Amino acid sequence: MSIKYENLDTLKAFKELRAVETSVDLKEELTRERILRYSAPAGGGLTYNYAAKAVNDEIVGILQKLSDEQQLVAKYKEVLNGEFINTGENRKVLHHLTRGQLGSDVTFEDKNLRDFYVEQQNRIREFSSKVHKGEIKGSTGKQLDTVVQIGIGGSDLGPRAMYLALENIYDVEMEGHFISNVDPDDANAVLGRLNFETTLFVLVSKSGTTQETLANRNFVLEKTRQAHIHGFNPSKHMVAVTSETSPLAGSDEYLDSFYMDDFIGGRYSSTSAVGGVVLSLAFGSEVFDQFLAGANDADRAALELDLRKNAALMDAMIGVYERNILGYGQTAVLPYSQALSRFPAHLQQMDMESNGKSVNRRGEPLNYQTGPVIFGEPGTNGQHSFYQLLHQGTDIVPLQFIGFKDSQIPFDLDYEGSTSQQKLKANLVAQIVAFAKGKEDKNSNKNFAGQRPSSLIYGLQLTARSLGALLAHFENKVLFQGFVWNVNSFDQEGVQLGKVLAKQVLAGGDAMDEALKAFSDLLEI
Amino acid sequence: MSIKYENLDTLKAFKELRAVETSVDLKEELTRERILRYSAPAGGGLTYNYAAKAVNDEIVGILQKLSDEQQLVAKYKEVLNGEFINTGENRKVLHHLTRGQLGSDVTFEDKNLRDFYVEQQNRIREFSSKVHKGEIKGSTGKQLDTVVQIGIGGSDLGPRAMYLALENIYDVEMEGHFISNVDPDDANAVLGRLNFETTLFVLVSKSGTTQETLANRNFVLEKTRQAHIHGFNPSKHMVAVTSETSPLAGSDEYLDSFYMDDFIGGRYSSTSAVGGVVLSLAFGSEVFDQFLAGANDADRAALELDLRKNAALMDAMIGVYERNILGYGQTAVLPYSQALSRFPAHLQQMDMESNGKSVNRRGEPLNYQTGPVIFGEPGTNGQHSFYQLLHQGTDIVPLQFIGFKDSQIPFDLDYEGSTSQQKLKANLVAQIVAFAKGKEDKNSNKNFAGQRPSSLIYGLQLTARSLGALLAHFENKVLFQGFVWNVNSFDQEGVQLGKVLAKQVLAGGDAMDEALKAFSDLLEI
Structure with a gap:
């Protein structure tokens, strides 16, 4: 198969996706049957559930066509086989x-x-x-x-x-x-x-x-x-x-x-x-070694052509649907595990530095949105913080929940009829459903519109193996999205200008740009 | 003066703001003169500089009218005087x-x-x-x-x-x-x-x-x-x-x-x-006590009617301009001080929980955007992370830089001709200018469009006093914005539904919502 790198908006399946008229009413459609069916293995013992995402079989079908037409898995194999995928810097991605x-x-x-x-x-x-x-x-x-x-x-x-x-x-x-x-x-x-x-x-x-x-x-x-x-x-x-x-x-x-x-x-x-x-x-x-084995397992799971069986691919494609069809500009990553306190900050780099690009692999300007802003904090802490906006703000922010059946440290206590780990999980489940289904209230200040999409990645416990898989899941999601958008996910030219100007400031002298000099004076550099 | 609570889109000045046809070319206009002039005291020894924001004297003039028409400082005084500003919960805000x-x-x-x-x-x-x-x-x-x-x-x-x-x-x-x-x-x-x-x-x-x-x-x-x-x-x-x-x-x-x-x-x-x-x-x-004194000083600075002399008010109004006229959906907070590593997370709560609302103070749905998503990490770390998207991504994200002339710990070292603190400040200054002015390059992958707006809050050193002022600056900014948008910034009804549903999960039983039950089974609650 010959590999072609094409812009998203030239693809037949993307036009089909744009023309979709059905929408998903999560209030009605979030049934047990759907929750069991909208699930894909992510490797390393993790499962990706997308039942609370605003997609249906028709949309998933077109996302599959889009994945096939853009040759996503074939391009991933090019990466694995050591092609010089990072074209700007003429490097392999290994x-x-x-x-x-x-x-x-x-x-x-x-x-x-x-x-x-x-x-x-x-x-x-x-x-x-x-x-x-x-x-x-x-x-x-x-x-x-x-x-x-x-x-x-x-x-x-x-x-x-x-x-x-x-x-x-x-x-x-x-x-x-x-x-x-x-x-x-x-x-x-x-x-x-x-x-x-x-x-x-x-x-x-x-x-x-x-x-x-x-x-x-x-x-x-x-x-x-x-x-x-x-x-x-x-x-x-x-x-x-x-x-x-x-x-x-x-x-x-x-x-x-x-x-x-x-x-x-x-x-x-x-x-x-x-x-x-x-x-x-x-x-x-x-x-x-276990961490590597988990990552490798997720890498293997990402080879599957059928996105219903490939969590990273499904996650990527739903993200593209949310970004380029529904127009959402950001994604919140919400791990219900305190141990993942800095995992969102890592994903923020991985995703935003990879796909925050405005030109395609050939350096041509793009006419569509690429990588979203990524942010997040662990639940339940986030619930007492920015979830207000997620529930009732004027913008819809797609959500990625992460959860585990067991805590890392076995010691736990019952308080008012449940353990802390049970409370943690109950809050996670409650949030998914609250975001999806909302709640009508005559007092509009207490009204929840619902229809706010989320996914859930879950496993038995956060171990080195599942952590490796979790990391690789997101790496591969970002890789697939980069290929969908036809950007080079592996360079970062956007970090260069600041370095150059910082050197100018430190070198000082009259040749410095007027604005650099004026701000430098304010800060007494 | 009688206080009226009106929606933003009913205000005469807002219509005027919408009709503005001038725009600011930061590449050309970011002069020393402008950098010195576009500056407002924030209290506690802090200064707010908005020279790299996409506003000009005409826009600032209309923002002043908007502030006056919406009676922002008068409403702030109502808060100070103990009115029951938090209407939903019938509480003072003290x-x-x-x-x-x-x-x-x-x-x-x-x-x-x-x-x-x-x-x-x-x-x-x-x-x-x-x-x-x-x-x-x-x-x-x-x-x-x-x-x-x-x-x-x-x-x-x-x-x-x-x-x-x-x-x-x-x-x-x-x-x-x-x-x-x-x-x-x-x-x-x-x-x-x-x-x-x-x-x-x-x-x-x-x-x-x-x-x-x-x-x-x-x-x-x-x-x-x-x-x-x-x-x-x-x-x-x-x-x-x-x-x-x-x-x-x-x-x-x-x-x-x-x-x-x-x-x-x-x-x-x-x-x-x-x-x-x-x-x-x-x-x-x-x-x-010093922390309180700094906060009080910033509170006092926020009483000034002239937004050119009131940093919190100017910051608020420029934010409204960016949100409701320019259409930007998020703000990145970028402190060039490792000590402020969790300050963005605090602002994320303060801002998003306060103004992430879709109804006005009377409970009526709003036809305009309210609070943005807030995220951030300390520089220089962020430069090596998500700044790629900020520089070259397809969405423009307004930026709030924070910096100090001196470090907290006096020990510093010269390396290659500059100290670490000088490097830190040089990077901060370089980023402001890089975002504003960009850089043309024939290789479009190395091209920086510029015109990405940022503000800078700066002071001598991060102490208890300046920290108090910094905190209060943002509190008052958020308060002013809440009044502009005519929302109640002091309740958080959006956190309630999740609590109710979590209790249902923990109570268990057949009455539980089908989706709650199905997700609970996945996580073995």
Whole structure:
């Protein structure tokens, strides 16, 4: 099959979708039969339920045609097989390969890249095991019990969200911390809490030139120096995660270096060494292996052509329907699990940085909307916060609920006839139904219009495996949507201009743009 | 002057605003002169700059007419003077009174409410001082060094955001933690880190009936019981913050009780006892006093009729212009200060719960958009995340930047010719200009359209005083916008239906709605 990259609005199925006249009345149609039927496996033990989305069999049928016509699964296979999908930067897109071989062998410059990723995993496994066993100790002879990731963007958000998601269900071998912002208050605050003698820093920058990260490395080195610890050698307390060609690679300044490459985008790097080092050190490499296995399982589930059996594809296509037909501009991600407190922030990057684009893969301007704004907070907290607007505001915001049957920590208590976990789940279910069905009230201030669509991803428990699947589900959803919109989901040219201008400000001088200079004066830079 | 509550679309000035044909080309017009002139004092040492907003003198002039016609400052004075502004619930709105007397005396049932709030502040001052001095100790005789707030929504988001904003600039008398979610993993995780003998819990619920909060209290009591600490008495380790009529008030189960009343909305309660107890215990009451003074200063600044001299009013009116004329559906809040990491989450509640309404104060449906979606993360982190969409996505998202000249912690380092704080500020300035002016590039993938509006609130340093002013600025902005849209910003009927349905799920039985039952079965409730 030859692969064609076409704009959404040129597709026959999209015209058909635009012409659909039926609509779904969730008040009437949200039956048990529908709830059982509108369900797709997401891999890793997760299930995606879309019964409370405003789609029906007719719409789903056309979404299937659209998926087929836009060759979404075939394009996904191109990714898996190592095609240069990231056209702007002429790069392969290989985060799937970090967690398993699903397509043909991928080689680059005579190197089998699956072997390369596995080699790094093995090196991480061995390294973290030595640290845990005390075979590698701090420079003053103490057991290393704390790991601090220094990185920003994809080197921070994903690994941090994953760490928080797992810290309460597994034995913590090493307590994790994160330094990301160039704001000196960030590094100062974290460093103030550490015992340097027992701390291992993980410096993460693919290029080895990320300004914020290098400034924070500098901070760490100076702070450890100023601590005047007898016999302390900072090079024995820092490892680098970078590309093999970066200035950080293999430097004597680091205890060791672990590698990813240009084919792993920052926002897709949690399953590479970027997530692997910190998570293996924190929880042990067995936990990280389960995380990879879960992601791989979801990647496999995304190969299915029938979107009724492919959760990521269905999620993607319903999102396109909501964005381009119903005109909704944002999506709220609402995990009913406190452990997922930073998962929405990670998805915010993954989705918005991937598909927040206005030109297609050939650089031509698009005539339709692409990626939505993503935001979210854990339930039940969000219920006491922004749900008011979601229920009764003037805009409809599509919702993605996430829930689990069991809590991570087994201890629970009955209070007024139910446990906390039961209350948590009851609230989740109640919200889905409240948003969908609403409630009429003669007092219009107490009236709920309903018809506010939501989906639910659920599983037995949030473990490393289901977390991996959850992550990969959203990665693949975003990938499919990028192909539907015909954008390059894997570059981020939009971040460049700010970097260039910030350098101009720091360089100073008369050549600076008038507005830059005037604002710089206000802030006394 | 008689006060009239009219819908926005009935106002003469709004029709005039709709008819405006000029637009602002930020590429051309963002001059030094404009940057210096488009500036308004926000109180507490803060300044609001709107030079990079897409308004000009003509539009600002009409916004002034709109403000006057809708009697915004007069309505604000009604709030200050204790009118029953929250009509749906027949309540006064008195969070301003917790930080100073700006209007006439406010009495209710023969009680002067300013005296009441001051009395609570004095009681908190005395109590926290005794705890700090060791005059009040834990039940086993140990100094209390940790404070844990148990609350949700407004009893959590605001106080938590304020705690994080201040913990690195002041001496921490007691380390703060927060338990909010009914998810048992939340309470378990926090409680697992505590030494109960040195911990004081602050139970916060205005009604005394918040289900999540009472379930978490139960958790705390059982966990402390199971710890089998000899001589431990939980009633000596918990205080209540509640209304005087609540079941928690004055109970023997608590060491002490501090009070707010029905006239303090949860999302506006950080300056009441809800924020006062935990922040005074954490940092000392002098710090909390400065926080109140800053808020009061911003409240005072918001009394100015001329919106060019009233930052909250200008911010509100530009927001209305962006929402109802330009059609933007969301606002991103971008603090260039890691200490404000949870401030956007607090604003998300404050704004979306206040103005996410579809009916006016009389309960009549509205024909125009009201409150936008609010989201945000600290810069520079956000730059490496969702800024891609903000720069090059298909939707325009108005931006609110926040920045400070100095960091909170004085230690900083030069790296490659600039300190971290300089880099932070340079990035902030660069982003404002990049969003406004864009950059043309023949490669359309590297092209920045610009014309993306932002404002900047800035001050010398994030302290208790400037934080109070920042908080009050946004509270007053939201209040003004609520009056423009003619909604009741102080109720939250949209949260009720979910509560009712959750109770039905927990009660179980055959009477349950079919959809509730089917989803409950999926999650095995």
